Amino acid sequence: MRIVVAGGDGFCGWPTALYLSKQGHEVSIVDNLVRRKIDEELHSNSVTPIASLEERVQKWKELTGKEIKTFVGDLNHYDFLRQVFIQTEPEAFVHFAEQRSAPYSMIDREHAVYTQSNNVLGNLNVLYAIKEYAPDCHLIKLGTMGEYGTPNIDIEEGYIEIEHNGRKDTLPYPKQPGSFYHLSKVHDSHNIMFACKVWGIKATDLNQGVVYGLHTNETEMDPILNNRIDYDGVYGTALNRFLIQAAIGHDLTVYGSGSQTRAFLNIKDTVRCVEIAANNPADKGEFRVFNQFTEYFTVQELADKVKVVADKLGIQANIAHLENPRVETEEHYYHAVNTKLRDLGLEPNLLTDNVLENILETVIKYKDRVIKENVLPSISWK
Amino acid sequence: MRIVVAGGDGFCGWPTALYLSKQGHEVSIVDNLVRRKIDEELHSNSVTPIASLEERVQKWKELTGKEIKTFVGDLNHYDFLRQVFIQTEPEAFVHFAEQRSAPYSMIDREHAVYTQSNNVLGNLNVLYAIKEYAPDCHLIKLGTMGEYGTPNIDIEEGYIEIEHNGRKDTLPYPKQPGSFYHLSKVHDSHNIMFACKVWGIKATDLNQGVVYGLHTNETEMDPILNNRIDYDGVYGTALNRFLIQAAIGHDLTVYGSGSQTRAFLNIKDTVRCVEIAANNPADKGEFRVFNQFTEYFTVQELADKVKVVADKLGIQANIAHLENPRVETEEHYYHAVNTKLRDLGLEPNLLTDNVLENILETVIKYKDRVIKENVLPSISWK
Numbered sequence: 227m228r229i230v231v232a233g234g235d236g237f238c239g240w241p242t243a244l245y246l247s248k249q250g251h252e253v254s255i256v257d258n259l260v261r262r263k264i265d266e267e268l269h270s271n272s273v274t275p276i277a278s279l280e281e282r283v284q285k286w287k288e289l290t291g292k293e294i295k296t297f298v299g300d301l302n303h304y305d306f307l308r309q310v311f312i313q314t315e316p317e318a319f320v321h322f323a324e325q326r327s328a329p330y331s332m333i334d335r336e337h338a339v340y341t342q343s344n345n346v347l348g349n350l351n352v353l354y355a356i357k358e359y360a361p362d363c364h365l366i367k368l369g370t371m372g373e374y375g376t377p378n379i380d381i382e383e384g385y386i387e388i389e390h391n392g393r394k395d396t397l398p399y400p401k402q403p404g405s406f407y408h409l410s411k412v413h414d415s416h417n418i419m420f421a422c423k424v425w426g427i428k429a430t431d432l433n434q435g436v437v438y439g440l441h442t443n444e445t446e447m448d449p450i451l452n453n454r455i456d457y458d459g460v461y462g463t464a465l466n467r468f469l470i471q472a473a474i475g476h477d478l479t480v481y482g483s484g485s486q487t488r489a490f491l492n493i494k495d496t497v498r499c500v501e502i503a504a505n506n507p508a509d510k511g512e513f514r515v516f517n518q519f520t521e522y523f524t525v526q527e528l529a530d531k532v533k534v535v536a537d538k539l540g541i542q543a544n545i546a547h548l549e550n551p552r553v554e555t556e557e558h559y560y561h562a563v564n565t566k567l568r569d570l571g572l573e574p575n576l577l578t579d580n581v582l583e584n585i586l587e588t589v590i591k592y593k594d595r596v597i598k599e600n601v602l603p604s605i606s607w608k
Numbered sequence: 609m610r611i612v613v614a615g616g617d618g619f620c621g622w623p624t625a626l627y628l629s630k631q632g633h634e635v636s637i638v639d640n641l642v643r644r645k646i647d648e649e650l651h652s653n654s655v656t657p658i659a660s661l662e663e664r665v666q667k668w669k670e671l672t673g674k675e676i677k678t679f680v681g682d683l684n685h686y687d688f689l690r691q692v693f694i695q696t697e698p699e700a701f702v703h704f705a706e707q708r709s710a711p712y713s714m715i716d717r718e719h720a721v722y723t724q725s726n727n728v729l730g731n732l733n734v735l736y737a738i739k740e741y742a743p744d745c746h747l748i749k750l751g752t753m754g755e756y757g758t759p760n761i762d763i764e765e766g767y768i769e770i771e772h773n774g775r776k777d778t779l780p781y782p783k784q785p786g787s788f789y790h791l792s793k794v795h796d797s798h799n800i801m802f803a804c805k806v807w808g809i810k811a812t813d814l815n816q817g818v819v820y821g822l823h824t825n826e827t828e829m830d831p832i833l834n835n836r837i838d839y840d841g842v843y844g845t846a847l848n849r850f851l852i853q854a855a856i857g858h859d860l861t862v863y864g865s866g867s868q869t870r871a872f873l874n875i876k877d878t879v880r881c882v883e884i885a886a887n888n889p890a891d892k893g894e895f896r897v898f899n900q901f902t903e904y905f906t907v908q909e910l911a912d913k914v915k916v917v918a919d920k921l922g923i924q925a926n927i928a929h930l931e932n933p934r935v936e937t938e939e940h941y942y943h944a945v946n947t948k949l950r951d952l953g954l955e956p957n958l959l960t961d962n963v964l965e966n967i968l969e970t971v972i973k974y975k976d977r978v979i980k981e982n983v984l985p986s987i988s989w990k
Contacts, residue, residue, distance in 0.1 A: 388782075391761065406732075417788070
């Protein structure tokens with residue numbers, strides 16, 4: 227299958243591009259490399275050293291004989307995007323190319339406007355490009371479980387049947403996103419649903435949980451193929467951040483009580499979920515939503531797990547409760563359905579001590595690269 | 609009260625600014641005058657001749673002694689918006705300043721991107737300006753009944769209590785907007801709800817039905833105070849368009865079967881609803897939604913009503929059913945709640961034959977201004 231991976235230089239996109247290439251698909255990466263520029267803006271870095279995109283695909287070709295084409299440019303430049311569609315004739319367009327940090331979107335007005343403009347308008351361009359140049363292309367769009375917030379009822383996959391005053395309808399599941407970033411994903415979902423309805427586009431929205439892990443079988447093949455791992459207060463997500471904090475002797479920083487429950491999955495499952503979606507495309511005009519996660523934990527539970535594993539490796543990890551920089555409910559009900567990807571064959575990589583140990587060992591190898599002053603949260607929701 | 613009316617040069621904004629000024633409020637108009645430029649782009653016009661904004665406020669001062677300050681500029685230019693907030697210190701910010709035509713947003717990619725960028729990012733700027741310069745200012749935001757679409761259950765005012773698998777929650781009402789314009793209003797609503805939650809902003813979202821009518825008691829005082837009336841296939845809404853078609857001997861163009869039911873209100877009620885919202889502000893942190901309409905009709909019923917009134921004036925009006933340029937369900941359930949504004953004192957101006965006759969008579973006076981080739985719809989949703 228001819229597959230474009232937009233955002234293919236990033237944390238989820240890069241391993242996905244490699245995995246799909248290994249499965250024999252004809253993969254093209256589209257990326258504006260902005261994540262590397264944001265590292266400069268924030269004076270931050272990945273714990274793992276990251277080769278240039280050129281070196282990465284060159285090494286992949288050397289090791290596997292498989293070619294990944296690269297297009298460096300911005301989805302918000304429609305002339306560029308048009309060329310990508312004309313040259314690649316995609317059958318699937320995997321869209322990871324959005325600003326993905328909630329704290330980054332909350333830095334100030336400029337960062338909020340940038341996040342919504344980049345994400346929402348870029349995605350609008352993708353919808354128009356599919357309509358105009360590849361109407362049968364299946365859009366596989368990365369959403370987030372954070373679109374739902376933490377309602378006091380079960381979270382379904384995209385839609386919910388509502389009975390009200392004696393009548394019934396199946397309607398889009400109500401959304402309660404918790405940052406300007408999460409809001410951008412909600413806006414995307416609404417725009418895509420509409421494009422499916424009026425233009426007959428096929429789309430799958432992958433409402434992904436928080437991703438942890440660093441290696442996939444492909445990125446492990448050579449250090450040049452390394453995936454990036456973020457630990458700073460802006461881009462570092464809970465579990466990866468705790469592991470890196472343990473490695474450098476920093477307190478594990480739990481925000482607030484730590485009772486916030488979130489959905490998680492291993493990066494190895496991310497790449498597999500995208501493959502499952504690609505192999506089982508949505509129907510013409512269908513806007514399909516999959517909840518893409520395998521387990522959920524409270525933030526406190528994650529910190530506890532990291533502490534136990536660190537202990538085994540002889541590292542004394544302390545858990546520190548910081549004042550919560552986010553505005554979020556800490557005590558809440560959480561139950562989300564995630565059967566659709568399982569029904570299509572996903573076999574989850576669960577969060578075992580062994581998995582944690584493996585990540586921790588790699589992180590320890592690179593711990594000298596950590597810039598310690600970036601670890602604490604510096605961005606408040608208020 | 610110090611009130612800013614953003615979009616105060618437009619069809620709803622201008623009569624609102626006059627009405628609030630007459631009630632003794634200190635009114636400032638903010639407008640980038642883009643609606644006038646769009647007339648040039650579309651080679652279209654208002655049936656009524658429209659004076660410049662400068663002449664309008666000058667005439668108002670002459671007639672009433674009341675001053676309305678004007679700020680000509682764009683909400684998307686934050687330096688400008690900041691100055692507006694610093695100079696006006698608003699207690700209420702009435703936000704009409706968005707691209708408001710569904711067909712315009714569906715012309716092509718550029719117009720879709722313009723609509724969402726202008727509306728969503730402009731509104732984000734307003735939220736930040738309130739947070740930074742006037743945290744107690746009440747945001748009165750114009751939304752649309754079109755955010756809800758046509759669900760098969762009753763439409764509530766913004767929120768719905770859902771019982772699901774034995775648990776309950778009150779959640780944002782699911783949205784199914786039908787154009788990139790309507791989508792922009794849904795995005796706005798989500799952004800505002802979040803800003804209320806994290807920053808304690810007070811906001812009222814007025815989900816307005818389709819507005820008809822031209823005069824209010826204030827715009828009637830002098831031709832220089834005329835309100836604009838659109839009739840073209842892009843900006844003309846159903847009832848006003850039918851009246852103008854009758855006046856010029858054009859068929860009344862009903863899209864599809866005409867069974868589509870929509871919510872309506874008189875422009876005289878628009879201005880009163882805004883006053884009611886301003887006089888009864890939302891609480892700190894509250895995101896309040898009012899459904900702002902007084903009656904609903906099918907499109908066919910409106911055409912029939914216009915035909916009857918035209919007959920009385922000796923005009924033979926034919927009803928023509930055109931292929932529907934929109935993608936929308938024509939046969940559907942429609943029942944929407946609208947009690948909140950009524951409970952706060954709204955006394956509706958209902959759609960009587962007398963009201964229709966008055967509008968028709970004015971329109972006949974100006975009928976030579978109509979550019980006939982603009983009347984038929986030229987923009988398809990597909």
